[in-house]
Amino acid sequence: MSKLSEGNPGATGVEIDRTVRRNAIILTAATAFGGSLMPIAIVFAGLVGSYLLAEDKSLATIPATALTLGSALSTIPAATLMARVGRRAGFIIGSVPAMLGGVVTCIAILHGSFLLFAFGCLLTGCTAAFVQQYRFAAVDGGSEVARSRALGLVMGGGVLAAIIGPQTAILTRDLFAPIPFAGAFLAISFLAVGNAAVVSLLRPISHAQSVAADRRPARSLSEIARQPRFLAAVLCGMSSYALMSLVMTAAPLAMVGCGLTQDDAALGIQWHVLAMFAPSFFTGRLIARFGKDRVVIAGLALLSLCAVVSITGISLAHFWGALILLGVGWNFGFMGATAMLTETYLPQEKGKVQGLNDFLVFATSAASSFGAGVLFNGPGWGFINAIIFPVAILCLAALAWTALLRSRRMA
Structure with missing residues (x-):
């Protein structure tokens, strides 16, 4: 249990919920700062890579890949660090790589060093792994109502980012x-x-009662990972994030390549990120009303619709419309899969399961962003979007499989 979760074990439920709400506001502000780092880097990472490379433009998305690779490599260390020093200290420490990364990438561009630029992007990506933990910190304690509202508020902070x-x-x-x-x-x-200044205001929360309520021994990670529901949740989460990363990374290159401006590309990413996080204010309610699986299915449908729009035209409206659909589809798919994941572990198992999940998600995302450059300079923009269809079908098959197993158990 992280130190942010320890707090005062004698605190009342009302006091704990009050602290949860206060921390949610702080984490929302932190999301506005920390969550804006990746959009800045993603908007220009591919363009800077192309600018710095005299030859072989297919490698232009390596810096964007370095961003997601840094996130993937840092997910488990981030969870481990916060288990030792607490959320607040962990988040402050987690801001340091981006502080260094911004300086390194700036120097790299000024001196024309592609490799140094990629390294600076890797550092920035490390901080993104800590920012991803904000959604887990929001639900570290308190009542079910307080936690759900806190999660929606923190995820909604992505709108500011x-x-x-x-x-x-x-x-x-x-x-x-x-x-x-x-x-x-x-x-x-x-x-x-x-970002570091804002997270330094966090207060510890006590949820000792919620953890103590479940006396079952913690299972091994391999035992947890063998659950069909876990496999389906991770697959849907990985797929939603990887498809989003693939299309988003290639989109600025495609827009500029089709004669649109760099500002058009930047604003397209802005609309995309808005679409990623704005639905968070009501996605939780949709999950509660229609169920996790249906929300994930809706996300996969929107991702597929994004591909259809992208394939049918290269106007500004096509690009922006596709990026908006991509963002909303990611939100439904990723948040629905995250909610599915919570069914697969006990409170005392959450740290290692969350770390493994985020590692798999970001590792897959890193591979997809690297593939974006190769595919864009090879088969092209249309092929990149066509990849969405078979992946979506695979995820639907996994959801159908878990539904069939559930119905058999209930029979």
């Missing part, structure tokens, strides 16, 4: 003119400092 990130990128990209993009990446460092 969707505005702050791309707008900061647009406003600062020419700070070091005539060399483009360097200013936008330097801005990442300042946002990371703001």
Whole structure:
């Protein structure tokens, strides 16, 4: 149990819920800062890669891959660190890589170093792994109502990040003119400092009663991972995130390649990130009303519709419409899969399960973002979007499998 979750074991339920609400507001503000780091980097990472590479433009998305690789490599260490030092200290420490990453990427652009730029993106991605833990910190304690509201509020904070990130990128990209993009990446460092300042205000929460209520011994990770429901949840989460990362990483390259401007690409990503997080204010209610599986299915349907829109045209409306559908589809698919995952572990098992889940999600996302550059310069934009269909069918088959097993157990 993280130290943020320990607090005062004698605290009343009302006091705990009050602290949960206060921390949710703080984590929402932190999401506005920390959540804006990746949109800034993603908007320009592929373009900077292409700018720095004289030859073989298929490698241009390696910096974007480094972002998600940094996240993947940091998920388990982040969970382990916070188990030792607590959420608050862990989040502050987790902001440091992005502080360094912003400076490193800026220097790399100014000196024309592709490898150094990719390393700076890797550092920035490490912080993103800690930011992903905000959704888990929001539900560390308190009543069911308080936790659900806190989760929706924190995930909804991504709306602020969707505005702050791309707008900061647009406003600062020419700070070091005539060399483009360097200013936008330097801005990442300042946002990371703001993020650390905000999370330092978090207070510890006691949920000792909720953990003590379940006396069953913790199972091994391999035993948990063999559950069909776990496999389906992780597959749907991985697929939603990987497909989103694949299309999102290639979209700025495709837009500029089709004659649209860099600002069009940045604003497209802004609309996309808004669509990723704005539904969070009501996705929880949809899950409660219609069930986790149906919400995931709706997400897969929206991702497939995104592919249809992308394949049928290359106008600004097609790109922006597809990116919006991609964002909403990711929200339903990823949040629904996250809710499914909570069915598969006991409270005392959550740390290792959450760490494994996020590692698998970000590792797959890193592979997809790397493939985006290769595929875009090979088969092309249409092929990238066509990949969505077989993956969506695979996820639907996994959901049908778990539903069949459940019906057999109930028979």
